[in-house]
Amino acid sequence: MNCLVTGAAGFVGSHLCSRLLDGGNKVWGIDDLSKGKLENIEHLLTNPSFFFTVGSLADESLLFEKMQKVDIVYHMAAVVGVKQYAEDPVKTIEVNTCQTLSLLKMAWQLKKKVLFASTSEVYGKSREVPFKEEADQVYGAAGRWCYAVSKSAAEHLCLHYARQGLPLVIVRYFNVYGPKADNSAYGGVVARFIKQLLSNEPLTVHGDGSQSRCFTYIEDIVRGTVEAGSRPEAEGKILNLGSRREISILELAHVILQVSEIKGEIIFLPHSEFYGPNYEDIPRRVPDLSAAEQILGYHPRVSLEDGLQRTINWYRQKIGGSGNG
Ligand code: UDP
Numbered sequence: 364m365n366c367l368v369t370g371a372a373g374f375v376g377s378h379l380c381s382r383l384l385d386g387g388n389k390v391w392g393i394d395d396l397s398k399g400k401l402e403n404i405e406h407l408l409t410n411p412s413f414f415f416t417v418g419s420l421a422d423e424s425l426l427f428e429k430m431q432k433v434d435i436v437y438h439m440a441a442v443v444g445v446k447q448y449a450e451d452p453v454k455t456i457e458v459n460t461c462q463t464l465s466l467l468k469m470a471w472q473l474k475k476k477v478l479f480a481s482t483s484e485v486y487g488k489s490r491e492v493p494f495k496e497e498a499d500q501v502y503g504a505a506g507r508w509c510y511a512v513s514k515s516a517a518e519h520l521c522l523h524y525a526r527q528g529l530p531l532v533i534v535r536y537f538n539v540y541g542p543k544a545d546n547s548a549y550g551g552v553v554a555r556f557i558k559q560l561l562s563n564e565p566l567t568v569h570g571d572g573s574q575s576r577c578f579t580y581i582e583d584i585v586r587g588t589v590e591a592g593s594r595p596e597a598e599g600k601i602l603n604l605g606s607r608r609e610i611s612i613l614e615l616a617h618v619i620l621q622v623s624e625i626k627g628e629i630i631f632l633p634h635s636e637f638y639g640p641n642y643e644d645i646p647r648r649v650p651d652l653s654a655a656e657q658i659l660g661y662h663p664r665v666s667l668e669d670g671l672q673r674t675i676n677w678y679r680q681k682i683g684g685s686g687n688g
Contacts (some may be wrong), residue, residue: 365433366592367391369420369466370440372399374544375480375536375584379437380404382585384412391429394440395419398447403543420462423469430469435476435592438466441514443482444549448510449638459513460520467524476530477521478592483537483605483648485515493651496535496601506641518601525599532597534588537605537650541581541670542677548637552612553578553671556619557678565628566620569637572613575647579606580670583663590659597658605650606663622671 366383370376371392376399383390384407392404392415407413418425420440430436441459442448448455463479470477486494487508489501500515502508518533525531538551546554556566587604591597610618616629634642655661665673 364435365389365391367393367429367433367436369393369436369438370399371415372396372401372403373439374403374541375539375581375588376437376439377403377543378541378581378585379439379588380407380413382589384410386589388412390414391433392416393418393420393425393429398443398545420458420466423465426466427469427473430473430475433475435478436466436470437478437480437588437592438463439480441480443510444545444551445510445638447549448513449507449642452509455509456513456516459510460516463517464520467520467529471524471527471529474529476592476598477524477532478588479517479521479531479533480588481514481518481533481535481601482510483535483603483650484511485518485535486648487511488643488645490646492647492649494603494649495651496603496654503643504641507643530595530598532591532599533601534591535601535603535650536579536584537603537648538576538578539581539584540578541674544581544674546678552576552615553619553674556616557623557675560619560623560625560627561675561678561682563627565630566616567632567637568613568616568629569632569634570644571631572616573611573646574644575609575611575649576615577606577609577649578615578667578670579604579663580665580673583665587655587659587661590661591655594659600654600658602655602658602661603650603652604655604661605652606667607652608667609647609649610667618667619671619675622668623675
């Protein structure tokens with residue numbers, strides 16, 4: 364197949380490109396490098412089946428030119444990361460919602476299949492775990508939920524085009540981690556804890572650390588994504604992609620210390636110190652995976668310990684190789 368990956372130099376996008384190329388596909392990639400990094404795809408640039416362009420999705424003629432060449436668009440480009448979207452709601456909605464609408468209009472015109480990468484964040488602070496795809500989405504006061512709203516609105520747009528007959532599938536990712544994840548203050552907790560650990564800093568647990576997540580190794584996410592993009596049965600569906608192991612953030616910190624065999628320290632910080640005064644955390648986030656299991660044959664394979672070990676090894680090598688993390 365000929366595939367277009369938006370956000371190709373990002374964390375998930377770059378792993379997806381590798382997997383699609385390994386599967387014998389031709390891959391066109393676009394990334395504006397606002398968050399994605401060229402080093403994530405450097406090893407692919409010499410692959411004769413990979414065609415990468417630095418550019419923005421706001422450049423509609425570029426998108427049109429690339430979309431014409433392919434059978435399917437994996438739409439991964441987005442503003443992600445709690446701190447990032449809290450700081451910049453305009454960009455979050457512009458990129459995640461408005462640019463998705465432009466892309467969908469173009470896909471409709473050109474009759475191209477779309478896979479939209481959405482997020483478990485759309486369930487908001489619902490307490491009805493595990494989250495089924497059709498579950499209520501529960502948001503709180505204005506000012507905190509713009510990422511959830513931006514992706515949820517984009518899902519509405521996707522569903523509209525799917526109802527009109529566009530072949531389209533939506534996947535919702537649950538706390539993805541692994542090599543190449545952003546380990547800056549704008550990244551997820553696993554990458555941040557590993558960076559802190561390898562820099563001999565204490566692991567900063569927010570609140571009392573009882574909030575829980577189901578961390579999903581990148582390899583499982585990418586396998587599920589490619590299955591979702593390939594199987595006609597998935598068209599018109601929304602599918603959770605995650606893992607089954609629910610773990611509190613405090614326990615996660617302990618597992619990371621254990622797996623790394625480094626004697627690190629754990630400290631507790633109020634959420635407000637990191638996110639500002641109006642932040643509201645999600646107490647539990649757990650996927651119901653039965654739809655993905657049934658439709659895609661999806662089963663997460665990589666255990667948390669194994670995934671953490673591989674991720675820690677990768678960051679260790681990176682730091683060893685470049686002298687910085
Ligand atoms: N978290 C933490 N310490 C950090 C970064 C995050 O305790 O240095 C917590 C955060 O408050 C949240 C959980 O880890 O409860 C997961 O945060 P992340 O940003 O990875 O993703 P989220 O699931 O909140 O979208």
